[in-house]
Amino acid sequence: MWTLYQFPLCPFSRKVRIALAEKNVDFALELEYPWARSDRLLGLNQAGQTPVLAGEKPGPLVHSQAICEYFEETVEKAPLLGSGSAARAEVRRLTAWFDEKCYAEATNPLLLERMYKRVVLRQPPEARTLRAASQAVALHLDRIEALLGERRWLAGATFSLADVAAFAQLSVADYLGGLGFSGYPDTKQWYSAVKSRPSVRRLLPDRMEGLVPPPHYDKLDF
Amino acid sequence: MWTLYQFPLCPFSRKVRIALAEKNVDFALELEYPWARSDRLLGLNQAGQTPVLAGEKPGPLVHSQAICEYFEETVEKAPLLGSGSAARAEVRRLTAWFDEKCYAEATNPLLLERMYKRVVLRQPPEARTLRAASQAVALHLDRIEALLGERRWLAGATFSLADVAAFAQLSVADYLGGLGFSGYPDTKQWYSAVKSRPSVRRLLPDRMEGLVPPPHYDKLDF
Missing domain, CATH: 3.40.30.10 (Glutaredoxin)
Incomplete structure (x- = not known):
């Protein structure tokens, strides 16, 4: 295995x-x-x-x-990159956007300030970095809300690796208390749809030692 | 077109x-x-x-x-990801290594200090950042030299996107005066082999406005 x-x-x-x-x-x-x-x-x-x-x-x-x-x-089951080279280019573009840009601007600073400093370095977080990360989260939610105005899922009509990559970043921000959906109704609905997939529900009970997520973190009704 | x-x-x-x-x-x-x-x-x-x-x-x-x-x-011509899923996983692993790690640790700091500060900000470079970038270049050359001890090209027996990605990063470092091959004989030979490909020779005459590369930069015998 x-x-x-x-x-x-x-x-x-x-x-x-x-x-x-x-x-x-x-x-x-x-x-x-x-x-x-x-x-x-x-x-x-x-x-x-x-x-x-x-x-x-x-x-x-x-x-x-x-x-x-x-x-x-x-593995043929559950294609995640879409069908056809053009669709795959769009899935890969958005997947890279979340893997690289959302990670560098939002998730990684949150991880550094709220996880690494607390659990490993035993230092308080830096307010300025947290503010910048929180602005970056908002910018990515803006982008997602705009995409969902045109599409059911982030890269098109079907669930794809772009949804997986986006959820992977945002759910870490959520665990660290850095995610809110006020003003993002379509994004909230999308997040809820991803959260309720069996593939995702399996990882929500996981906990990082020394860090408790907010109460809504693993709830399907949040 | x-x-x-x-x-x-x-x-x-x-x-x-x-x-x-x-x-x-x-x-x-x-x-x-x-x-x-x-x-x-x-x-x-x-x-x-x-x-x-x-x-x-x-x-x-x-x-x-x-x-x-x-x-x-x-495009079928000149496959760059290798043949078979296992080979492609290795090409993608190494391509990501250079795109992400070599860029973040070596190329990007060099670009910031020796290009952006000079051409855009009109500021002197920071010696400490340049030293760290230069150590990072050496670390990546160590890694390449080790790979080439086992393989003709970086990801295996054939030229691949991993070679392209590595050359893309290192050639920018070279333009900025941040690359030397002393102690890296296999890497020098590999770099020379990539440099002599028609696909690469086409881009070597390009110049960044306001920045002159070292004299050896576009020479095949360097």
Whole structure:
């Protein structure tokens, strides 16, 4: 069986967990905190980053997009990249937007200030960085609300890896108390629809040691 | 015909230019500096980033990896992702390594200190950031030298998008005077082999306004 090396608040681990569950690929979970730089994780991935998927051939598979593309090519069930090259280009564009831009501007600063400083460094968060992250979250919600004005799902008419990637980032922000839907009715409905998928519900009970999410975090009615 | 919106020192524009040339896809170039935030670029890509490929259906195509994957799917000539899902996972892992890690740790700080500060802000570079970037370049050369101990090209026996992505990052560092091969004989040979490809030779005469590269930059014997 595959084993996914991950930690509960890693958005890229979440992306892979949801994608694999959509495709009915079985996997076990192993906890790895990248900042601990364990020999095990470095042996699997010299970049020292989660997620890594190992234990079956041709593992270890490294990098969330490489892992998702691999299973898109090898498992027919539940296509997540869409049908046709043009549709796939749009899914990949939006997936990269959330993986790179939303992560760099919103999720990563929130993780640094509200998780890493609290759990690892035992320092208070910096208010200025938190404000900038919160503005970035709003900017991404604006973008999602605009997309959903034209489309049922983020990249088009069907659920795709773009929805998975977006939810993976936003659900980490939500866990850290950095997400609210006031003024974003379509986005709230979309978030609720993603949240109620069996692939997603499986990861909502997970907790990061030393950090309690807000009460609404794992509720379907939030 | 396709038009690529790019600027000479954008490593992701270089990646797309080399990949398209390998595949014999014709395209014109249009200059866009992301920091100028032109209406034209923002109209093509809300992220305001280069590269964007437009002018043919189903454009505009946005994000270097989405563009490369699109042409990998639609143009048979010169496969750049390798053959088989396992090989493609390895190409994608290494491509992401250079696109993300090498860019964040080495190319982007060099671009900030030696291009943006000089050409746009008219400020001197910060020595500490330059030192860290230079250490990061060395770390990536170490990694490449190790890979080339086992393989002819970075992801295996054939030239791939991983070579393109790595060259795209390193050639920008080279333009900015941040690359040397002392102690890296295999990497120097690999770099020379990539540099001599027609797809790459086409972009070496390009110059960034206000910045002159070192004399060896576009020489095949360097």
